Amino acid sequence: xxxxxxxxxxxxxxxxxxxxxxxxxxxxxxxxxxxxxxxxxxxxxxxxxxxxxxxxxxxxxxxxxxxxxxxxxxxxxxxxxxxxxxxxxxxxxxxxxxxxxxxxxxxxxxxxxxxxxxxxxxxxxxxxxxxxxxxxxxxxxxxxxxxxxxxxxxxxxxxxxxxxxxxxxxxxxxxxxxxxxxxxxxxxxxxxxxxxxxxxxxxxxxxxxxxxxxxxxxxxxxxx
Amino acid sequence: xxxxxxxxxxxxxxxxxxxxxxxxxxxxxxxxxxxxxxxxxxxxxxxxxxxxxxxxxxxxxxxxxxxxxxxxxxxxxxxxxxxxxxxxxxxxxxxxxxxxxxxxxxxxxxxxxxxxxxxxxxxxxxxxxxxxxxxxxxxxxxxxxxxxxxxxxxxxxxxxxxxxxxxxxxxxxxxxxxxxxxxxxxxxxxxxxxxxxxxxxxxxxxxxxxxxxxxxxxxxxxxx
Numbered sequence: 155x156x157x158x159x160x161x162x163x164x165x166x167x168x169x170x171x172x173x174x175x176x177x178x179x180x181x182x183x184x185x186x187x188x189x190x191x192x193x194x195x196x197x198x199x200x201x202x203x204x205x206x207x208x209x210x211x212x213x214x215x216x217x218x219x220x221x222x223x224x225x226x227x228x229x230x231x232x233x234x235x236x237x238x239x240x241x242x243x244x245x246x247x248x249x250x251x252x253x254x255x256x257x258x259x260x261x262x263x264x265x266x267x268x269x270x271x272x273x274x275x276x277x278x279x280x281x282x283x284x285x286x287x288x289x290x291x292x293x294x295x296x297x298x299x300x301x302x303x304x305x306x307x308x309x310x311x312x313x314x315x316x317x318x319x320x321x322x323x324x325x326x327x328x329x330x331x332x333x334x335x336x337x338x339x340x341x342x343x344x345x346x347x348x349x350x351x352x353x354x355x356x357x358x359x360x361x362x363x364x365x366x367x368x369x370x371x372x373x374x375x376x377x378x
Numbered sequence: 379x380x381x382x383x384x385x386x387x388x389x390x391x392x393x394x395x396x397x398x399x400x401x402x403x404x405x406x407x408x409x410x411x412x413x414x415x416x417x418x419x420x421x422x423x424x425x426x427x428x429x430x431x432x433x434x435x436x437x438x439x440x441x442x443x444x445x446x447x448x449x450x451x452x453x454x455x456x457x458x459x460x461x462x463x464x465x466x467x468x469x470x471x472x473x474x475x476x477x478x479x480x481x482x483x484x485x486x487x488x489x490x491x492x493x494x495x496x497x498x499x500x501x502x503x504x505x506x507x508x509x510x511x512x513x514x515x516x517x518x519x520x521x522x523x524x525x526x527x528x529x530x531x532x533x534x535x536x537x538x539x540x541x542x543x544x545x546x547x548x549x550x551x552x553x554x555x556x557x558x559x560x561x562x563x564x565x566x567x568x569x570x571x572x573x574x575x576x577x578x579x580x581x582x583x584x585x586x587x588x589x590x591x592x593x594x595x596x597x598x599x600x601x602x
Binding site for chain 1: 424425426427452453454455457476478505506507508509510513526528529530532533535536537538539551553554557558
């Protein structure tokens, strides 16, 4: 029936429009940050993989060395922003309510609330979701994936879209490894199968394993 | 501008149409299962919260007592189906590729591959995602949420949509609690704040804590 065919055609057009609108805004965000020589990362993982704890440790270590601005996304609550507000950084919480990812418009709209002339590093802590956020460019320089060893070895091959795009994969909660049936070699092999060039760092916010390598990674991407 | 206003109106109409199409199909699935007196649950959690391990334990315990059919969703790989295929159950793997949730159409299309005359219980293991799958009715009787204690206490209030809809919340990996800074009372309080009527069961697939209560829950929802 020609009627229903027309409807399908219309849906495709709208989807294209939404995607390119996000990309257009992401480009503006990227230009805005580049002009100011601000490095930007988009941190993505499952809920509870340790994103906010990582940021607490990172701010505690680097807050006197770098000027860091942070945008945190969650469906509800400002728990994460409150946890990070005790440091010197500028922090802004976005609540997405029913949406499962941050988009570039939310980032652009709130940039000036937290970006300062002296800002060196802009960190976006995305919504806890291993699937959807990886498809949305937010204007960052690179994506960082967190994968907790408690999640098992095979998540990179089951949910490859994030791992394919990440420049750095942090294997978190390494202090728990002695209590798990978790095969590190297999996990690394799965990550490499999806992305052979990313940097993999095994970290623990509890016993500080790998944290110096993480701080070095952050220093290596700075633009000032 | 009236042009852009018209475009917005059109988007809303299309979204409504997609949702009601899923609900229509979910209703057909529900009727199909009800006519056959098959109980159906939709298991949802973050990636790596222990859904497949729970099912391995459940099948190992109940496969001689109940006829169980399982549909498992992942973006890629048939790892989960392969893990479950060593039991007597009928298992079918759906790969959603770029989609972040199962929908009712995928369930309906594949029902007859795994539902048998004697089936007592139909289990859907959804994609590992705490956000999106909870909005899609698949024709199940009830949703079961898994929340690993390694994910922290506050996920129910940060991602309430699933916990609001779940009839049963399983707190998983309880054997790891001694190694975590995890406040059980706070976690239970957060779940209750979102949903005061759900059953909460703390389980470990490793040391079997709570597993008998879980099996009793499953027996209590059977229809034959």
